[in-house]
Amino acid sequence: MRYRIRYSKQGLMKYIGHLDMMRSFQKILRRTGIDVTFSEGYSPHMVMSYAFPLGVGMTSDSEYVDVDLNRPYPSVELVRRLNGASPEGIHILDAREVPVGKGSKGMTLVARADYTLNFREGHEFPEGWKENFSRFIAQTEIMAVKKGKKTVKEINIAPLIYQAVVDPEPFTVKGIADDADAAEDDSAASGSHENEAGDSLDIVRSGDIFLALSAGSAANIRPELVMETFAKQYGYEDPEHPDPFRFRINRDEVFADTVAGDAEEAKTAAGGHNFVPLIGLGKIIS
Amino acid sequence: MSKVYRTALDEDILLSIEKPERYLGNELNTVKKDKTKIDIRFAMAFPDVYEIGMSHLGIQILYSMFNRREDTWCERVYSPWVDLDRIMREKHIPLFALESQDPVREFDFLGITLQYELCYTNVLQLIDLTGMPLHAEDRLYENKGAAASSGDSLQEAKLGEMPIVIGGGPCAYNPEPIADFFDMFYIGEGETVYDQLLDLYKRCKKAGATRREFLLRAAQIEGIYVPMFYTPAYNEDGTLKTFTPDPEHPELPKRIRKQAEADLSTAPYIDRPLVPYMRVTQDRVVLEIMRGCIRGCRFCQAGMIYRPNRVKDVDVLKKQAERLLELSGQDEITLSSLSSSDYPCLQELVTYLIDEFGKKQVNIALPSLRIDAFSLDVMSKVQDVNKSSLTFAPEAGSQRLRDVINKGLTEEDILHGAGEAFRGGWNKVKLYFMLGQPTETEEDRKDIAHLAQKIADVYYEIPKEARSGKCTISISTSFFVPKPFTPFQWAVMYDPGDYLGFASTVNHEVREMKNHKSIRYNWHEAYVTVLEGLFARGDRRVAKTIESAYRHGALFDAWSEYWDWSRWTAAMSDTGLNLAFYTKRQRREDELFPWDFIDCGVTKKFLLDEWHRATHDGTVTPNCRENCNACGAMKYGCGICYDMADGKPVPRKNHYQEWAKAQEKIKAEKKAQFEAEKEARTAEYEAFREAARAEAEEGAKA
Structure with missing residues (x-):
């Protein structure tokens, strides 16, 4: 059966690249002794897939990896065992069963990602940027230069910015241990494990800018692109040499769009979308 | 929560250099201690890039061993890669240890492991980046630089003001070319007297001793060599005349005795394996099964300096394998020793590993085993026969030369092993040789190609229908570097041009072979070989050349993309070093060598006897x-x-x-058996072909 695991990647772990993180996650799984499914053949590997690779330097509260296990495990037990084997900076938040099938793969579902941006000390935009940013966001057309591996093209990113907020309200990052029902199960299952029952992350995420952006294979917009386009429009930096260290960026959440492909739902959904966090598509196993 | 992560490097540096993971010190199972409760801070350095250093077993053993002590915190240091090296110099960022991210300059010890000669400029980089003077003598005084300009008298430095720079590892068996830069060397295996050394340090530091006083007392611990107390004198011809301890201190030992751990089964091993995030060269659990080697290959330094051969108990190994796999989550395990096939319980151990961990999808990586029925059976279980290759290290092309170097591998062994493997489905063979060995002739070099052809013959003898396509035989040659404490320590080396000529002989001969399309040949750098030769048998005067090359920008000499011979020629001419004296000179049999003050167990008389047997008639030992x-x-x-x-x-x-x-008899029997097998097989193949022909004719008629 397939489980979707949500974890946060913070602190020094932000310097660990995606491929290295993938290998390290396999080692975490091995250390737990959880019965993971391996592929057949001469070099069997774990059946796992990542929803949305994270770039080096970015932190995240919502890394999603789908892993196949040979037998069912209660969600809280998975979370507890994985946390027991994880290095500092990796915190397992949730683990739920998801359906097996091409259309349910995390990777194909990604439609939106939320980010919180914080200025790094000494890299702030000059006074008055907040007003300018509001004007910038209000435009119906924002042309941005998107550089691919081989191609350079100009696209309108305005419809791909679902939300942009200056000085957003702080919010708390919640894992399954913060879920009331799940926490109950957890306290029953704990005892032999110190430090696990109330193992909530208790992170309050706050920042200078909040961005909700289109993500995934259809139209992926990086937060840096939005901010560089803004900086270019207001002459805050030389577009040829954007400041790569302006922000510390955290990925808050990754969503699927349950409306996509469902014409009935699209009629009723606000803005034609119904975004659900990837973990929300899974079922808590108790 | 929201913990503050202190890194020695700023975020923008970490995000602008290659692979920041090298410098974080946050690997799983790293040891973190409260530095206010620690007496001794030990920085253990590997003078090469992280990926190489993290793969080294010895450091992991010592890391565990030191950190078992409550009063000691051992941390790791690797060479900053060239990109960070530049930034550190520009921004005056001192060398830091990974776990605490604190400057190494604040530590009590900087231990540097010396695994190969080409790391010597990286040794200087490490010391230099700490901000300490490069020369051990200059570290004895508080005000060395200032006193020289102001004319004040020199102030003896107190112990603890700067780390003690200590070297160890195989290159410490001739420490002289880098002796000026080290306060001391630990000769031999770390398990024996490190505790004694650390205890002494602690006592001396508490008592307020000077650095010199500590060094003097440390020099009396068996196995510890403090170069500044020993003075070499030279003959007119440049050879070493005498090598004497400071006469004012009769308590100094005249010879330094190598340290060896008597019982590997009870000796400390890795407690909690470090698990890196990034891919390193040896990214797996390593089990050390044996130390030392029973084979006396005459070119091999490891085979001599790690004597006597000692084995680790197989039950201890089984437990360690289980524990290390569990704690690391690694998906591969391998065995470490100089010659795993000589481990007495190899079969039991490998069978256990396959049975126990194979089902957990742990890959068993086998070191190069001698090719025989057992190893082929095991290999077919753990690897994909179609993809893997067989490795032989005959080291010399002809039987005559193999006898000279005492490589107990015969042509029959190789052809028999290759034949068995080919019939088992393999079709790739790797062969390793050395060129430029004592007594080697052009014929010996050509025999490398001939041996490859003979292996190809064995393959193509097999009827077409019973083999899988073409075979690939890869020949790889390195150039021989004579090493101290080997029977070949008296041997001469050649010019780079000569070495390339040797390789060219092999290359031409390979092209003459019938199945040359199945044979690939590649050879190593010749200039690097000569430099290794200089360091391997150099004396204390070589130090200034190394320092000069470092000033000319030499760094990461073991990396072909950074290796630059011109820096070294400039350094040699600046310092007046005569390269030929160290490499091409025929050494006298009674010559006093720079490393003779070390007692490594194996006697010089034994080595000389072996040299005679090799060069006079090639008698096998x-x-x-x-x-x-x-x-x-x-x-x-x-x-x-x-x-x-x-x-x-x-x-x-x-x-x-x-x-x-008895050996004569065994040899004759082996040969007879091989011939008989060959005959039987030829008959079998003929019958096979005959049957195939008959069948084809039948088909044509029908």
């Missing part, structure tokens, strides 16, 4: 299990040198005459 050849290592009182009789160790005896007699 039996391995330690077959016969005790009285090399001198028996004085360590352990390992293969003793037989167990009634539960008591009894020294083994030399019975060479009987061995030699």
Whole structure:
């Protein structure tokens, strides 16, 4: 059966690249002794897939990896065992069963990602940027230069910015241990494990800018692109040499769009979308 | 929560350099301690990039061993890669240790492991980046630089003001070319006297001793060599005349005795394996099964300096394998020793690993085993036969030269092993050789190509229908570097041009071979070889050339993309070093060598006897299990040198005459058997072909 695991990647772990993180996650799984499914053949590997690779330097509260296990495990037990084997900076938040099938793969579902941006000390935009940013966001057309591996093209990113907020309200990052029902199960299952029952992350995420952006294979917009386009429009930096260290960026959440492909739902959904966090598509196993 | 992560490097540096993971010190199972409760801070350095250094077993053993001490915190240091090196110099960022991210300059010890000669400029980089003076002598005084300009008298430095720079590892067996930069060397295996050294340090520091006072007392610990107390004198011809300890201190030992751990089974091993995030060269659990080697290959330094051969108990190994896999989550395990096939319980161990961990999808990576029925059986279980290749290291092309170097591998062994493997489905073979060995002739070099062709013959003898396509035989040659404490320490080297000529001979001969399309050949850098030769048998005067090359920008010399011979030629001419003196000179048999003050167990007389046997008639010397050849290592009182009789160790005896007699017989039998097998197989193949022909004719008629 397939489980979707949500974890946060913070602190020094932000310097660990995606491929290295993938290998390290396999080692975490091995250390737990959880019965993971391996592929057949001469070099069997774990059946796992990542929803949305994270770039080096970015932190995240919502890394999603789908892993196949040979037998069912209660969600809280998975979370507890994985946390027991994880290095500092990796915190397992949730683990739920998801359906097996091409259309349910995390990777194909990604439609939106939320980010919180914080200025790094000494890299702030000059006074008055907040007003300018509001004007910038209000435009119906924002042309941005998107550089691919081989191609350079100009696209309108305005419809791909679902939300942009200056000085957003702080919010708390919640894992399954913060879920009331799940926490109950957890306290029953704990005892032999110190430090696990109330193992909530208790992170309050706050920042200078909040961005909700289109993500995934259809139209992926990086937060840096939005901010560089803004900086270019207001002459805050030389577009040829954007400041790569302006922000510390955290990925808050990754969503699927349950409306996509469902014409009935699209009629009723606000803005034609119904975004659900990837973990929300899974079922808590108790 | 929201913990503050302190890194020695700023975020923007970490995000602008290659692979920031090298410098974080946050690997799983790293040891973190409260530095206010620690007496001794030890920075253990590997003078190469992280990926190489993290793969080194010795450091992981010592890391565990030191950190078992409550009063000591051992951390790791690797060479900052060229990109960070530049930034650190520009921004005056001092070298830091990974775990605490604190400057190494604040530590008590900087230990540098010396695994290969080409790391010497990286040794200077490490010391230099700490901000300490490069020369050990200059570290004795608080005000060395200032006193020189102001004319004040020199102030002796107190212990603890700067780390003690200590070297160890195989290159410490001739520490002289880098002696000026080290406060001390630890000669031999770390398990024996490190505790004694650290205890002494602690006492001296508490008592307020000077750096010099500590060094003087440390020099009296067995195995510790403090170069500044020893003075070499030279003859007119440049050779070493005398090598004497400071006469004012009669307590200094005249010879330094190599340290060897007597019992590997009870010795400390890795407690909690470090698990890196990034891919490193050796990214797997390593089990050390044995130390030392029973085979006396005459070119091999490891085979001599790690004597006597000692094995680790197989039950201890099984437990360690399980524990290390569990704690690391690694998906691969491998065995470490100089010659795993000689491990007495290899079959039991490998079978256990496959049975126990194979089902958990743990890959068993086998080191190069001798190719025989057992190893082929095991290999077919753990690897994909179609993809993997067989490895032979004959080291020399002809049987004559293999006898000279005492490589106990015969042509029959190779052809027989290759034949078995080919019939088992393999079709790739790797062959390793050395060029430029003593007594080597053009014929010996050509025989490398001939041996490859003979292997190809074995393959193409197999009927087409029964083999899988073409075979690939890869020949790889390196150039021989004579090393201290080997029978070949008297050998001469050649010019780079000569070496390339040797390789070209092989290359041409390979092209002449019938199946040359199945044979690939590649050879190593020749200039690097000459430099290695200079360092391997150099004396204390070589130090200034190394320092000069470092000033000319030499760094990461072991990396072909950074290696630059012109820096070294400039350094040699700046410092007036005569390269040929160290590499091409024929050394006298009674010459005093710069490393002769070290007692490594094996005696110089034994080495010289071996040199004579090699160069006079190529007489083979039996391995330690077959016969005790009285090399001198028996004085360590352990390992293969003793037989167990009634539960008591009894020294083994030399019975060479009987061995030699028996050997002739065995050889003849082996040869006869090989010929008989070959004949039988030829007949079998003929019958196979005959049957195939008959069948084809039948088909044509029909």
